[in-house]
Amino acid sequence: MMSFSVIEQFVQMVVYDHSVATGLKSCKTDQDIVDYAASRDYVFSIKAWHQYVESDSVGLSESEALAIQAISNDHWSWAFRKVAPWRAMLMDGA
DSSP states (O other): OHHHHHHHHHHHHHHHOHHHHHHHTTOOSHHHHHHHHHHTTOOOOHHHHHHHHHHHGGGOOHHHHHHHHTSOTTSTTTGGGSSHHHHTTSOTTO
16 A cells, blocks of 8 residues: 555654654544644555554554553553564663
8 A cells, every 4th residue: 555655654754763762752532642743744544554553563462462451542552552663762661
């Protein structure tokens, strides 16, 4: 899917650019993430984002999935738990 490539570019930019990653900390909803990406010229739909997150989470164990869901969306790390490359950025105990 074309929009997946845009999403992947955004996901990678968060990994490689500290200032972009810092902006992600204030995102509390999936729509916030989509809007933030658009503000950085990575434009994709909320539907495409949901599909991307869903496809990314296929390989998670049940305990991993539950651990991700247990994080409140007002915690700074919430958005970073959405996809594997961002989860890899979190230190143990975050």
